[in-house]
Structures are given as structure tokens and as C-alpha cells.
Amino acid sequence: MISTLSFRTTSLRKAVLLTVGVVIWLGSCVPDEPSTGFDGPSEYTILFDKTALAGQSISLIHASTTVEDVNFISNRSITKVYAEPIEMQHNNKLNTQSFINWAWDGGTGVDGSHNTTSVAGPGGGGSGDILLAYENGDEYNMFIPAYQPVILSKYGEIGEEITGYFSFTGNIQGTESGKAFYIQNCKATISFRLKRGKDQ
Incomplete structure (x- = not known):
């Protein structure tokens, strides 16, 4: 039982880390908003x-x-x-x-x-x-x-x-x-x- 629980906890941790990594990667792919200023x-x-x-x-x-x-x-x-x-x-x-x-x-x-x-x-x-x-x-x-x-x-x-x-x-x-x-x-x-x- 302890072994099974440890496996599930480890798997859950990996899944969370993977999800966070994907979100960060997707965020880095979004282009920066263009500056609204006009330098003249x-x-x-x-x-x-x-x-x-x-x-x-x-x-x-x-x-x-x-x-x-x-x-x-x-x-x-x-x-x-x-x-x-x-x-x-x-x-x-x-x-x-x-x-x-x-x-x-x-x-x-x-x-x-x-x-x-x-x-x-x-x-x-x-x-x-x-x-x-x-x-x-x-x-x-x-x-x-x-x-x-x-x-x-x-x-x-x-x-x-x-x-x-x-x-x-x-x-x-x-x-x-x-x-x-x-x-x-x-x-x-x-x-x-x-x-x-x-x-x-």
C-alpha cells in the first residue's frame, strides 16, 4: 500500500511539473505586446x-x-x-x-x-x-x-x-x-x- 501511494504521489508530482513546464513554454511563445508609444x-x-x-x-x-x-x-x-x-x-x-x-x-x-x-x-x-x-x-x-x-x-x-x-x-x-x-x-x-x- 505504501509503495502504491508513493508511486501515485511521484506520478502526480511529475504531472504537475510537466503541466507547469508546458504553461511556461507556451507563455514564452506569446509575442510581446507592441509598444503603444510613438517615438516621433x-x-x-x-x-x-x-x-x-x-x-x-x-x-x-x-x-x-x-x-x-x-x-x-x-x-x-x-x-x-x-x-x-x-x-x-x-x-x-x-x-x-x-x-x-x-x-x-x-x-x-x-x-x-x-x-x-x-x-x-x-x-x-x-x-x-x-x-x-x-x-x-x-x-x-x-x-x-x-x-x-x-x-x-x-x-x-x-x-x-x-x-x-x-x-x-x-x-x-x-x-x-x-x-x-x-x-x-x-x-x-x-x-x-x-x-x-x-x-x-
Whole structure:
């Protein structure tokens, strides 16, 4: 009887150890959860349908590593973007005067209606501006109007990413090859992947 009991106890212990070993092994096979943070910098892609830049996908990043360019302003429920300077992601040809800024209304989520808005508040004019100032002297300046729909696909927490796009039509002016220009009804599309900073 003692021999039989000892055998059963030993067998049970082996079974428990085997089960624990399998659980640990299976746990080690589960891939780590991806980090939800976004290291940045914020990314902007601009497409114009007129000027010498027409049809070019202009990929830009926020050039500062110390200044936040995207913040949610809680008392007004708007998201503010102010990136200066910006530079081209590859083979930068812009000078440090280049920037992009605008804001949109709505809460910190992808649902609901979001529209470009003025940081200054109601009656504050348009939403922002784009200035692409090239080292060769070419410049492209465009006003971003308010009340343009903004489509969001992700609105992460602080330190995470915000992604989306919007389009608008307006006037663009500047200098090309040393000659000033002013073009009406230029369509611009801006897509973005932003690193969300602290709320303000």
C-alpha cells in the first residue's frame, strides 16, 4: 500500500511539473505586446494640385526634438498643431523658416465631427498657414481656412500618435525661379502622423 501511494504521489508530482513546464513554454511563445508609444518626430505629407510642386508628395517632419508640436487644449476642446521648423524627410532642401500650423475642434477621439478651427477662437480668422521656404529661394505660402472637415483614423494618448488627413482649396502665393506668383483655387491635401504632446 505504501509503495502504491508513493508511486501515485511521484506520478502526480511529475504531472504537475510537466503541466507547469508546458504553461511556461507556451507563455514564452506569446509575442510581446507592441509598444503603444510613438517615438516621433511628427510626420506631414502635403500634396498640391498647382504650382511647380503639383503632383509631388512632399514628406516633412518636425525638425525640433525638444519642442512639442501637437497639444490638446482641454478648455476649448481643440487640438493645436504648430511645427516650426519643418524639414523634408529625405534630402532636406528647406530652410529653418519653414513651418506648418493649424487646429481642429472636437474631443480626443476619432468619432464625431472634426473641422479646422482658429486657435484664437471664434472670429479669429482662418485655421493656420503653410510656408515651404526652399534654400534656392523658392517659397510657397498657403493659408489654411477654418471649417474644413478633418478625418481622423487614430487619436492616441499622450506620447502616442494621432493620424488623419484633410483637404482644402485656397490661394497659394510665393516665388518660383525668382518670379512672384499668386494662384487661386489650389487644392491641398495634408495627411499626418503626429506625436501627441501634453495637454494644455
